[in-house]
Amino acid sequence: MPKILPFQAVRPTRDKVSLIASRSYQSYTQSEREARLDNNPFSFLHIVNPGYKYHKEISGPERFQLVRNRYQEFKEDDIFIQDKKPCYYVYRIINREGEQFTGFIAAASVEDYKNNLIKRHEDTISFREETFKDYLNTVGFNAEPVLLTHPENNTLAKILTEVTKTRAEFEFTTTYRDTHYLWILEDENVLKTIQEEFKKMNCLYIADGHHRSASSYLLGEELKSKNEQHTGEEAYNFFMTYIIPEKDLRIHEFNRLIKDLNGLSKEEFLIQLDAYFRIENRGLEYYRPKKKHQFSMYLEGEFYSLQLRKTAYQFTDALSSLDAKILYDTILKPILGIVDLRNDKRIDYSHGINGMAYVKGKIDEGAYKIGFGMLPVNIQEMKQISDEALTMPPKTTYIQPKLRSGVTIYELH
Structure with missing residues (x-):
């Protein structure tokens, strides 16, 4: 047609x-x-x-x-x-x-x-x-x-x-x-x-x-x-x-870099994070997610793996299952207080071609406090979002x- x-x-x-x-x-x-x-x-x-x-x-x-x-x-x-x-x-x-x-x-x-x-x-x-x-x-x-x-x-x-x-x-x-x-x-x-x-x-x-x-x-x-x-x-x-x-x-995905922990200490932040994720400290191991609903996190010189708890989050449509949306709904908005992903000056983005090495470098030099990485959206997810007349969060795909x-x-x- x-x-x-x-x-x-x-x-x-x-x-x-x-x-x-x-x-x-x-x-x-x-x-x-x-x-x-x-x-x-x-x-x-x-x-x-x-x-x-x-x-x-x-x-x-x-x-x-x-x-x-x-x-x-x-x-x-x-x-x-x-x-x-x-x-x-x-x-x-x-x-x-x-x-x-x-x-x-x-x-x-x-x-x-x-x-x-x-x-x-x-x-x-x-x-x-x-x-x-x-x-x-x-x-x-x-x-x-x-x-x-x-x-x-x-x-x-x-x-x-x-x-x-x-x-x-x-x-x-x-x-x-x-x-x-x-x-x-x-x-x-x-x-x-x-x-x-x-x-x-x-x-x-x-x-x-x-x-x-x-x-x-x-x-x-x-x-x-x-x-x-x-x-x-x-x-x-x-x-x-x-x-x-x-x-x-x-x-490719866009990784997220955030300038502060919204007034929380590292320990307070991790405790709040525990409600949604199984957290594993990977130390200096360069960690990259291997499947959907896993995230890489870099904080204070250490990598962490985050695995979404199956009972902590409800999938209702194609949008709710996107990792960029999960990250927003579970961490960026409720814990870090970032509501406007387009205009909030506390968040920045780096496309996945750069990898988490770029994120690590920016955090190590003090420009940001914490970074998150995820797997890219696949073509079927992109089409399903379009077919259901939904829209992805800003900076979800680098194509x-x-x-x-x-x-x-x-x-x-």
């Missing part, structure tokens, strides 16, 4: 794609951003950080307009070109660990998002939705696809296998040692087959990009209301996505792959 369409991407020229492609703006440290802006005139960061040209921090509508100006300059200088007809794009990433991600870049329908044919598992923040909607409306393009996932499909898998045997249009390796490939699909029969295969699916699931999806939907509704000749086929009715099979998705911005661009009007 989902409507997944080819589109006319705006792309860098082959000789400049490796220079243009960038990570998300927020993922760079200030020194990293400055180094790239100083030394690479083609970086996509010049577009999304237009104030650099004037040595000034610029925000709000003024920044949005300048982003559009920088983008138009890249087009005028033929750094970006647009494909002559709608295409699907096959995108592959092989990261430095050797993990491989391959899928289609395509346009997905905002109506499908509205009608829950594109399902979500995270809450979004209204202010961020509105801000990014206004940004999209002003700049007129989307340069970072929403990551969607679909069940195994033999027909699509065969197409991906055959296409990736041929020479890629783009092939470049980043300083992160990830290698990126892009193939262009133009054959009308192949395009039709891909579209029909997606139509056969009951739904797709958002893996990453909930705010981008929500903002694209809001923009579509706004522009539809202003267009008396609205047909439903206008560009603003769609948003750019990267769609990969479920087996290619990598879901790969992470795409580069500026490799394919979807123009909204």
Whole structure:
């Protein structure tokens, strides 16, 4: 049922794609951003950080307009070109660990998002939705696809296998040692087959990009209301996505770091913790949970294993069985007094790729008092949350792959 369409991407020229492609703006440290802006005139960061040209921090509508100006300059200088007809794009990433991600870049329908044919598992923040909607409306393009996932499909898998045997249009390796490939699909029969295969699916699931999806939907509704000749086929009715099979998705956990014990001594804290968990002091042993409802805890130079007591907690739905929710319901909120996981300054997060070694280091240096680790959510748990129209606690999943911005661009009007 989902409507997944080819589109006319705006792309860098082959000789400049490796220079243009960038990570998300927020993922760079200030020194990293400055180094790239100083030394690479083609970086996509010049577009999304237009104030650099004037040595000034610029925000709000003024920044949005300048982003559009920088983008138009890249087009005028033929750094970006647009494909002559709608295409699907096959995108592959092989990261430095050797993990491989391959899928289609395509346009997905905002109506499908509205009608829950594109399902979500995270809450979004209204202010961020509105801000990014206004940004999209002003700049007129989307340069970072929403990551969607679909069940195994033999027909699509065969197409991906055959296409990736041929020479890629783009092939470049980043300083992160990830290698990126892009193939262009133009054959009308192949395009039709891909579209029909997606139509056969009951739904797709958002893996990453909930705010981008929500903002694209809001923009579509706004522009539809202003267009008396609205047909439903206008560009603003769609948003750019990267769609990969479920087996290619990598879901990591977020570990929790807390700055204090909410006024409790170590002994008082452990006594309260005992009501919910069987606690074992592991000393210096680097402990990582081995199954669901187990947690790793690091406190005052020692690791602890926590095993949820079977009689201490009641499972009522898919959300209640998530380890991130259990941690919140049994420790973070009732014992440590952390209610607002998004905004409380006493809690911070580190994705599981860093492991508990990062957590231990931060606690040992005195930045935090205590840390918790857990196993990652699996794809079936994520889908069940979406199917039951529930939402996970903030910072439950860190999902790969992470795409580069500026490799394919979807123009909204």
